[in-house]
Amino acid sequence: MNPRLPLVLCLVRVHLEKIAWSIIVGLLAVGLFSVASPWRPINVIITIITLGLTASIYWPHGMRAQAEYEATLPVGRALANAARVLALLCAVLLIVGCWGGCYYNGNLVRAAHWLGEHLRKPNIFAHYYEQCREMFELNWRMPGYQKNTGFAVRTTLCLAWYSALGLAVVLKLTRWWRVAAGVIIMVVGIVAWLWGSNPTRPSAADLLAYRMYVQTIIANVMLNAILIGLLVFPRRVR
Amino acid sequence: MTDASLIVADRLTCRFGATLAVDQLSLQVPPGSITGLLGPNGAGKTTTLRMLLGLQPPESGSACVLGCPSTRLTPAVKARIGYVPEQDGLYAWLRVRSMLETHGRFYPRYTSAHGLELLRRFELPPEQLISRLSKGMRRRLSVVMALAVLPDVLILDEPAEGFDPAARRILLDELAAFVRDGSRSVLLSTHILGDVERAADRIAILCGSRLLLHDELDNLRERCKVLVFDQPPDRAAVAKVFSVLSWATQSGTTEVVVSNFHEDHGLPVREVYPMNLEDIFIHLVRKEGAA
Numbered sequence: 001m002n003p004r005l006p007l008v009l010c011l012v013r014v015h016l017e018k019i020a021w022s023i024i025v026g027l028l029a030v031g032l033f034s035v036a037s038p039w040r041p042i043n044v045i046i047t048i049i050t051l052g053l054t055a056s057i058y059w060p061h062g063m064r065a066q067a068e069y070e071a072t073l074p075v076g077r078a079l080a081n082a083a084r085v086l087a088l089l090c091a092v093l094l095i096v097g098c099w100g101g102c103y104y105n106g107n108l109v110r111a112a113h114w115l116g117e118h119l120r121k122p123n124i125f126a127h128y129y130e131q132c133r134e135m136f137e138l139n140w141r142m143p144g145y146q147k148n149t150g151f152a153v154r155t156t157l158c159l160a161w162y163s164a165l166g167l168a169v170v171l172k173l174t175r176w177w178r179v180a181a182g183v184i185i186m187v188v189g190i191v192a193w194l195w196g197s198n199p200t201r202p203s204a205a206d207l208l209a210y211r212m213y214v215q216t217i218i219a220n221v222m223l224n225a226i227l228i229g230l231l232v233f234p235r236r237v238r
Numbered sequence: 239m240t241d242a243s244l245i246v247a248d249r250l251t252c253r254f255g256a257t258l259a260v261d262q263l264s265l266q267v268p269p270g271s272i273t274g275l276l277g278p279n280g281a282g283k284t285t286t287l288r289m290l291l292g293l294q295p296p297e298s299g300s301a302c303v304l305g306c307p308s309t310r311l312t313p314a315v316k317a318r319i320g321y322v323p324e325q326d327g328l329y330a331w332l333r334v335r336s337m338l339e340t341h342g343r344f345y346p347r348y349t350s351a352h353g354l355e356l357l358r359r360f361e362l363p364p365e366q367l368i369s370r371l372s373k374g375m376r377r378r379l380s381v382v383m384a385l386a387v388l389p390d391v392l393i394l395d396e397p398a399e400g401f402d403p404a405a406r407r408i409l410l411d412e413l414a415a416f417v418r419d420g421s422r423s424v425l426l427s428t429h430i431l432g433d434v435e436r437a438a439d440r441i442a443i444l445c446g447s448r449l450l451l452h453d454e455l456d457n458l459r460e461r462c463k464v465l466v467f468d469q470p471p472d473r474a475a476v477a478k479v480f481s482v483l484s485w486a487t488q489s490g491t492t493e494v495v496v497s498n499f500h501e502d503h504g505l506p507v508r509e510v511y512p513m514n515l516e517d518i519f520i521h522l523v524r525k526e527g528a529a
Contacts, residue, residue, distance in 0.1 A: 072316060073341075
């Protein structure tokens with residue numbers, strides 16, 4: 001492993017701290033607007049505005065002085081800049097990931113459906129498109145899908161979880177017992193997610209649905225692992 | 239050029255559009271010395287320091303810090319340089335201790351104990367948010383960060399800006415201790431000439447983007463004197479012997495400031511006064527400006 005990688009991650013963590021609030025605001029904004037309007041152009045516009053806000057909060061203020069400070073650090077300017085970009089990508093990943101994760105059975109499927117319709121088969125999306133189309137149709141057949149309380153609960157808990165993680169970054173909750181508390185929250189969050197995202201209890205035959213839930217869980221565990229890693233790992237470098 | 243010098247600049251030139259910021263600057267900072275880099279506003283001090291650190295590419299000329307070309311400073315060399323920039327790049331959303339620890343993590347010689355000791359000496363509250371620090375306190379933190387990594391070279395750009403007198407005293411004491419073992423050196427750019435006079439042993443004065451002089455402070459003091467004449471002397475005769483910086487006649491006496499004083503001048507001088515660094519600086523810069 002490149003010995004300077006932990007230092008770069010350290011910079012990423014520092015930058016993530018700066019944009020933590022905008023990430024939280026972004027998540028809440030995306031969540032709220034998505035709940036209000038599951039799939040409309042306004043949703044996309046709000047997401048873009050949120051990402052733009054994140055970038056604007058991040059880049060201009062003190063940017064030059066900080067970039068210059070980082071250029072004098074013994075990691076090299078290129079790596080320091082890479083850390084900035086990586087931090088921004090993390091923020092984008094968080095917001096988009098949450099957006100996609102929250103609405104895996106909704107907006108993301110619709111988006112993939114739309115993409116598949118436009119790109120047509122055969123293409124690299126063909127398999128995924130088929131999956132999504134089936135899921136899409138399956139979902140619409142499910143009773144209570146469009147009016148389910150679990151959907152709202154899932155969204156709320158998911159956003160609460162990511163907000164808590166964001167807060168942890170802000171407040172630098174890096175002591176082991178705080179991290180342990182974070183892991184407990186994560187487990188609760190995932191359980192709640194499962195419970196909330198599956199109110200209609202599709203039959204065991206709906207393997208496709210379960211596969212997608214598993215994918216959702218894996219994606220979330222990975223996302224959370226990255227976040228917790230960013231929180232804990234750089235501080236244990238020395 | 240001295241091979242042993244920790245900082246060497248050789249005919250460094252930098253231009254911003256049509257403006258010549260630094261013109262053919264050559265400078266050496268030997269180990270064990272504190273060099274004061276002085277100059278009026280816009281003389282090119284900050285640009286010079288930034289070129290030394292590779293933050294500003296020179297148009298021509300070259301510079302080396304710790305034997306490494308400034309344009310290609312390796313991480314290992316950077317780890318041996320402490321730098322206080324003109325504008326600090328502190329992360330305002332961190333606390334003082336966290337900023338110091340984050341900074342120190344990049345430097346192999348940093349230890350938390352030493353960092354915390356410096357925070358205590360500079361009277362910085364470790365748990366304070368940087369965004370809530372005053373300007374002077376932020377500067378203190380920048381200085382602590384530069385000192386805490388135990389560098390071999392310190393490059394300080396207006397480090398004491400916003401410092402109260404007590405903090406300035408602490409800084410000067412730290413700088414004196416820093417170079418005491420004779421292996422490390424400091425390049426200090428500042429407008430507080432009293433500090434330079436107390437701390438520095440070498441002076442470099444930039445004016446109009448050129449290096450006006452580069453000498454030991456004691457030599458400078460020996461060379462720059464005020465000569466008092468009871469009768470107005472012949473200007474041509476004085477100018478033949480000395481390099482005259484200024485000329486003033488008041489209440490029957492004439493005071494001539496010269497920059498190359500020597501004893502065997504043969505002029506009817508009543509008294510010779512020493513000058514402080516501020517007076518020397520002002521006279522030199524005025525003369526240069528008039529030229």
